[in-house]
Amino acid sequence: MxxxxxxxxxxxxxxxxxxxxxxxxxxxxxxxxxxxxxxxxxxxxxxxxxxxxxxxxxxxxxxxxxxxxxxxxxxxxxxxxxxxxxxxxxxxxxxxxxxxxxxxxxxxxxxxxxxxxxxxxxxxxxxxxxxxxxxxxxxxxxxxxxxxxxxxxxxxxxxxxxxxxxxxxxxxxxxxxxxxxxxxxxxxxxxxxxxxxxxxxxxxxxxxxxxxxxxxxxxxxxxTTDQVSSLAPLAALPTLVLACTLTLLTLGALLVAGVAVYWWLHPETSAHFLERRCQKRSATKLDHSLSPLVKDNKKSESIILKVRSSSSRKLCLSVITRQLPRALRDEDSHIAPSVTLTSDPDTRIPT
Incomplete structure (x- = not known):
């Protein structure tokens, strides 16, 4: 009892x-x-x-x-x-x-x-x-x-x-x-x-x-057995979260690796992409990034841009060197000076 x-x-x-x-x-x-x-x-x-x-x-x-x-x-x-x-x-x-x-x-x-x-x-x-x-x-x-x-x-x-x-x-x-x-x-x-x-x-x-x-x-x-059945999803939740996290990280790594391999196998495509990107950036940021340079060199016959040794930075500045003469000419209707791009590891030019 x-x-x-x-x-x-x-x-x-x-x-x-x-x-x-x-x-x-x-x-x-x-x-x-x-x-x-x-x-x-x-x-x-x-x-x-x-x-x-x-x-x-x-x-x-x-x-x-x-x-x-x-x-x-x-x-x-x-x-x-x-x-x-x-x-x-x-x-x-x-x-x-x-x-x-x-x-x-x-x-x-x-x-x-x-x-x-x-x-x-x-x-x-x-x-x-x-x-x-x-x-x-x-x-x-x-x-x-x-x-x-x-x-x-x-x-x-x-x-x-x-x-x-x-x-x-x-x-x-x-x-x-x-x-x-x-x-x-x-x-x-x-x-x-x-x-x-x-x-x-x-x-x-x-x-x-x-x-x-x-x-x-x-x-x-x-x-009871019924109560245990309702606990099963809760017990498996950390494992599912970990599996999803690892899956997303793996997919992200594969995507980055795939893009890198594609650019390495098709350098002309990557160069064209960077040039178009630089054209868009330089069109909107030329006045802010290079305005001191424009004001100080209106009457100069030549301008030398020094840049750190970086292929992407050099590519962007090469685009700017093509646009800068037109910008200088539009400023004062003078004959545009020549613009030369050179490498200088101790100088940083904003792009």
Missing amino acids: RLAKFITRNGTASWDGHYNMATGAGDIYQVGQLKNWNYSNRTRFYSGDCGRIHGSAGELWPPFRARDDKIDMFVPDLCKSIALDYCDDVEVSGAMGYRYKASASILDNGTLDSSTACFCGGRCSPVGVLNVSSCRFGSPAFVSYPHFYLGDQYYLQQVEGLSPDKDRHEFYVTLEPTSGIPLDVAARVQVNILLEDRPNVGLYEGIPTLYMPVIWFEARGTV
């Missing part, structure tokens, strides 16, 4: 809090990344770096995942951010995805890594449980994976009937690598109560210290 014990929590800010996350505008790799929880970038439950809020809220993930990337997500039930490590490529309803799993380090209290000692909350226990008393109204609540999966043997020896199993108790998230869309999610958590000897309370007097499992639950979601 399955119970919807927490169904009233769905869509309620009173349970999960208020989220402020990045939209991805300006940086698509920030989409879905949590900036504030309950209007703060830190929790008040853990000190130091342990109280820093970061990672995804769980619904939106950045695209273009890499296998060696870790994914961070904030879990309000734990009042902390957790990091999941890549473990395998899996197929979900016909779609390939990267699976990221939660490790024992998420429930470490300084045993594996001294920097996680700030999660002790005044009581450092062996690896496998996380003290969430401060974010659960001071109740002696400790969170673990179901059946103390990945936990220290200390917990398994306290209670009978425990049988940790990877397939049934692992916490993981599977993402489609191109879009970052979750394909399969299994969030599995167990709530435990710390029981201790209380001399003044008859019910607890003389009992050993132990972490008693109360309930474990699973939040599970998997995409």
Whole structure:
């Protein structure tokens, strides 16, 4: 039998809090990344770096995942951010995805890594449980994976009937690598109560210290085959864009190469084209480009134009030398001087 014990929590800010996350505008790799929880970038439950809020809220993930990337997500039930490590490529309803799993380090209290000692909350226990008393109204609540999966043997020896199993108790998230869309999610958590000897309370007097499992639950979601079919075009989009880009670049390169080869095989055609182009340019720009030359050499018998050694520039100026005498003659009705074209690598004449 399955119970919807927490169904009233769905869509309620009173349970999960208020989220402020990045939209991805300006940086698509920030989409879905949590900036504030309950209007703060830190929790008040853990000190130091342990109280820093970061990672995804769980619904939106950045695209273009890499296998060696870790994914961070904030879990309000734990009042902390957790990091999941890549473990395998899996197929979900016909779609390939990267699976990221939660490790024992998420429930470490300084045993594996001294920097996680700030999660002790005044009581450092062996690896496998996380003290969430401060974010659960001071109740002696400790969170673990179901059946103390990945936990220290200390917990398994306290209670009978425990049988940790990877397939049934692992916490993981599977993402489609191109879009970052979750394909399969299994969030599995167990709530435990710390029981201790209380001399003044008859019910607890003389009992050993132990972490008693109360309930474990699973939040599970998997995409269907129909949903995967609608994701296929989105997943293929980067490949299509790349293919189109390479195709256009190839066609452009072939076009340029074809024109170059044609001009090389038909030099008379290329020369004729350049001459016609120069005639059009010189007809419209002669007054602006050579007006100082015209004004200063009205009465000269000869003019020498010096130009850098460039075949196209020489060709254009050769056209100008044929037009310049007529321009000088039209200016003052004088006999046009002769115009000579010569090469000078140190002189630049505008064309």
